[in-house]
Amino acid sequence: MSLIARVPIRTKIYLVSIIAVAMLGLLAWIFLAVLSSQRVLLEEVESGKFAKVVALYQQFSMISRTHADLLDILHVQDGLLAEETLYVEAKPRLLDLNRIVEQMDEHRESLGFSAADAMIYDILIESAQAYLAAIVRTVEVASVEVDLVDRHMHDASEAFKSVETGFGTLMERTEKATSQAIAEARLGAADAKAIFGLIALATAIALLFCGWWLARAASRDLHSITGTMAALAAGERNVAVSGLDRGDEIGAMARATEAFRRNLELAEIERSENQAQRMEALGILAGGIAHEINTPVQFVGDNVRFLKDACAGLGGVLRACQALSAGAGDGSDRAAALQSLEQALAGADLDFLVEEIPPSIDQSLEGIDRIAEIVRAIKEFSHPDEADMTVSDINQMIETTVTVSRNQWKYVAEMALNLDHSLPPVVCRPGQINQVILNLIVNAAQAIEETGQQGRIDILTRRDGSWLEIAVSDSGCGIPEKNLEKIFEPFFTTKAVGKGTGQGLAISHSVITRKHGGTLSVDTAVGCGTTFTIRLPLEQSADSEAA
Amino acid sequence: MKASILFVDDEPMLLQGLRRNLRHMRDEWEMLFAESAEEALHSSRIADLDAVVTDMRMPGMGGAAFLQRVVERNPRAVRIVLSGQIDKENAYDLIGVGHQFLSKPCDIEVLIGTLRRALALRSALVDEALQTTVANLGSLPCPSAVYNELVAELDREEPSMNRIAQIVSRDLGLTATVLHIASFGFFGSHGRLTNPVQAVTRLGVERVKALVLSHGVVTEYQEDNLKDMGLDKLWQHSVRCACLAQEIAKDMELGKKEIEQAFVAGLLHDIGALVLATNMPDAFRKVVQASPREDTIRLEAERLTLPTIHGTIGAYLAALWGLPDPVVEAIAYHHEPSMGNSSDFTPLAAVHVAEGLTQAVHGCRPDEPGIKVLDFDYLNALGVADRLASWAKIFADHLKAE
Numbered sequence: 027m028s029l030i031a032r033v034p035i036r037t038k039i040y041l042v043s044i045i046a047v048a049m050l051g052l053l054a055w056i057f058l059a060v061l062s063s064q065r066v067l068l069e070e071v072e073s074g075k076f077a078k079v080v081a082l083y084q085q086f087s088m089i090s091r092t093h094a095d096l097l098d099i100l101h102v103q104d105g106l107l108a109e110e111t112l113y114v115e116a117k118p119r120l121l122d123l124n125r126i127v128e129q130m131d132e133h134r135e136s137l138g139f140s141a142a143d144a145m146i147y148d149i150l151i152e153s154a155q156a157y158l159a160a161i162v163r164t165v166e167v168a169s170v171e172v173d174l175v176d177r178h179m180h181d182a183s184e185a186f187k188s189v190e191t192g193f194g195t196l197m198e199r200t201e202k203a204t205s206q207a208i209a210e211a212r213l214g215a216a217d218a219k220a221i222f223g224l225i226a227l228a229t230a231i232a233l234l235f236c237g238w239w240l241a242r243a244a245s246r247d248l249h250s251i252t253g254t255m256a257a258l259a260a261g262e263r264n265v266a267v268s269g270l271d272r273g274d275e276i277g278a279m280a281r282a283t284e285a286f287r288r289n290l291e292l293a294e295i296e297r298s299e300n301q302a303q304r305m306e307a308l309g310i311l312a313g314g315i316a317h318e319i320n321t322p323v324q325f326v327g328d329n330v331r332f333l334k335d336a337c338a339g340l341g342g343v344l345r346a347c348q349a350l351s352a353g354a355g356d357g358s359d360r361a362a363a364l365q366s367l368e369q370a371l372a373g374a375d376l377d378f379l380v381e382e383i384p385p386s387i388d389q390s391l392e393g394i395d396r397i398a399e400i401v402r403a404i405k406e407f408s409h410p411d412e413a414d415m416t417v418s419d420i421n422q423m424i425e426t427t428v429t430v431s432r433n434q435w436k437y438v439a440e441m442a443l444n445l446d447h448s449l450p451p452v453v454c455r456p457g458q459i460n461q462v463i464l465n466l467i468v469n470a471a472q473a474i475e476e477t478g479q480q481g482r483i484d485i486l487t488r489r490d491g492s493w494l495e496i497a498v499s500d501s502g503c504g505i506p507e508k509n510l511e512k513i514f515e516p517f518f519t520t521k522a523v524g525k526g527t528g529q530g531l532a533i534s535h536s537v538i539t540r541k542h543g544g545t546l547s548v549d550t551a552v553g554c555g556t557t558f559t560i561r562l563p564l565e566q567s568a569d570s571e572a573a
Numbered sequence: 574m575k576a577s578i579l580f581v582d583d584e585p586m587l588l589q590g591l592r593r594n595l596r597h598m599r600d601e602w603e604m605l606f607a608e609s610a611e612e613a614l615h616s617s618r619i620a621d622l623d624a625v626v627t628d629m630r631m632p633g634m635g636g637a638a639f640l641q642r643v644v645e646r647n648p649r650a651v652r653i654v655l656s657g658q659i660d661k662e663n664a665y666d667l668i669g670v671g672h673q674f675l676s677k678p679c680d681i682e683v684l685i686g687t688l689r690r691a692l693a694l695r696s697a698l699v700d701e702a703l704q705t706t707v708a709n710l711g712s713l714p715c716p717s718a719v720y721n722e723l724v725a726e727l728d729r730e731e732p733s734m735n736r737i738a739q740i741v742s743r744d745l746g747l748t749a750t751v752l753h754i755a756s757f758g759f760f761g762s763h764g765r766l767t768n769p770v771q772a773v774t775r776l777g778v779e780r781v782k783a784l785v786l787s788h789g790v791v792t793e794y795q796e797d798n799l800k801d802m803g804l805d806k807l808w809q810h811s812v813r814c815a816c817l818a819q820e821i822a823k824d825m826e827l828g829k830k831e832i833e834q835a836f837v838a839g840l841l842h843d844i845g846a847l848v849l850a851t852n853m854p855d856a857f858r859k860v861v862q863a864s865p866r867e868d869t870i871r872l873e874a875e876r877l878t879l880p881t882i883h884g885t886i887g888a889y890l891a892a893l894w895g896l897p898d899p900v901v902e903a904i905a906y907h908h909e910p911s912m913g914n915s916s917d918f919t920p921l922a923a924v925h926v927a928e929g930l931t932q933a934v935h936g937c938r939p940d941e942p943g944i945k946v947l948d949f950d951y952l953n954a955l956g957v958a959d960r961l962a963s964w965a966k967i968f969a970d971h972l973k974a975e
Contacts, residue, residue: 317630320657320677321584327678328590335597375596382593389586437632480632 032273049229060218067211150192157185314433322393329386339374346370403429421445435471462534466498473502496560504552577603581627610639629656637666649704674757694889700880713746715791738770750790753894767833815839817927835920838903845887
């Protein structure tokens, strides 16, 4: 299972949400950044253009105003000006021009022209300097040679025109550059929007994929677990649960489902094992019980039949007596009656009848008692409601089990019961405890049978503090040490085929330890015998009773 | 002479009950009682007892082991088990040692009848060796064809009860054995059986298999081995006789049970000859040599050379093995039906007629002097002589069908 399956679904959903939020944040940040950078760019473009245009306009207007002043001065004087007057009036204007041109040169850097514009600006400055020189010459000439004024004036005008053209070009270029910059800035903003959209789309697709993928991984196993549950509900037990090795909630659910399935299976196996053991026990017992019942039925029947015949014989005798008594007075009748009485007496085998009738009645009654006792014991032993905990008398249960199993042990062993009759009642599942005791008795009888000698089975009950102890001892062959570890394992048996399935002690062990919280221990010596000891807690019984 | 019978049971009250009820038999039987097998074996009388009735499960030695000892010390004794219950594995121990199994509670009249019948036929055998032979019968020969067919069927994945029964009812030894073992109380409902299909069903395939393959109740034989005994035609003759007896019983509108009895008695009527031939071959050869004919009618020779005839031997076996009375009677008197004690048309009459008609195939004329193939006085007394012709036709049709 991949790493992804080990991460809890909750974490996965958190993770995806965080990724989604982060992506959205990133997008917002990009969006804002693009917006702000666009504004800055536009501002910069606007302000640059404005600065240039304002600076150029100011300089141009100053040159243009000074030029107009100079033209006024030159036209007013019109070749007639004295040198001093001209200088006095024109000189400040020339100085102004000179300062402006110098300033233009100085301000060159601050205007931030592109290389091409800067070149134009240089030319512009040269033109301005040329104009300045021309106008200076014009002024100089004006005082000396008036006729030359027009020519130099013309030169200055020409130079001024070139300055004007330069300004025009520069203005035009600046405007063009500015509008281009604005267009470029707008274009950059459009690109940013496209990138933003793409990222947004990619994020959406990625989120969708994550969602689909998570849902698919979860739903596949969930679907499978649902199928498993449905199969379990339908009674199927041998189903595989998928997603067991996942580390997330589905894995936990799969493991819980598997545990549920396993428990169901175990419960059923146990139930069928219990059933099998019950059936086995019944099978073993049925034959023995048949024998135990059929023998008294045989002799009770024989005796009653004998009594019937005896009654017929005695009836004949009695009738003859009656006839004798009725005809007591009459001589000849009396002799005949006497004769027929003698005949009846001879035919009735009276001595035999008198001797045999009382014991045959006693034995019939005893036979009927025996049958009744066995039938009662079978009824008690079988306890159909074995699943319920009930208050039970362990001693009586032992006596019952000993009775129903009589045929299993009576041919090989004597049975001695040493029961503590002051034992408190125990809350247990009597059907199951009966099975366990039966199992131990049958095992004991078989162990004794193996020795080939008549043996002895002792069953003892006693209280040991808060425990109740049942010990079943036999004088049988014992259990070799190598088998001792395995006797409580299912299907371990040393018995011949047909004598046992090897389930008895395993189930007994489970019944005592798991169902009753007790212990089942064994103490054995090869050749001497074996003692199985059941210990049941009395405390727990009291608790259960109280509950 | 009184017959001596020993009853063994670990329950003293049961013995007392029997003693009280069997008191009226005291003129006929000498009855002994023992409370354990060990006590019984200590009795000095054990070697000359005529019959033993024992329980199966007893402290110390059990019934099967006890009967085994009885076989060793007194092989002629009739051995009957009277038990409340029997395990399957114990049941197999009984094969060969116990003759009959009676379930407790058993009606005293059934016990008396069983003992009486067996003891009467036993004394009719006269010869001790014969009594021993029949009481301890080993496996009977079975023709290899039948034997192989049965083994093949038993080896199939799903053997058919019907086919097994069909095969079984073609062989004398198998039929007798299956009926015998199936009558043991442990294999289900108690009761005497005459239907091989029922017997096979009651036993089940696995037990039939065990009987045939493990316990060897029959031995496969090559037909040639019995040729010098003149017995190679015995199976064909027996099956024909069984079928014809069955048809005759049907024709006489006998009950279902009697029709079955007629079939089984027809099949087994010569089983005594088979017992003789396989267990006392020398004696049987003498009979064969003394007999002027080669067919199965050797009554005169048997009477001259043997203490008894094959009918009685077969009947004793049938009685010992618990086959029903009419079958025992039919086997005993199939050559001398007037010895039977019924004036009605019984399976005995059917078998007698079937035997007589099948003999005709071997060249015997029904009215041949000296050998009363058919007892016309008997048939006339029953008022069925006029039906012989139609029965002969049934037989002829049957032969054609073969």
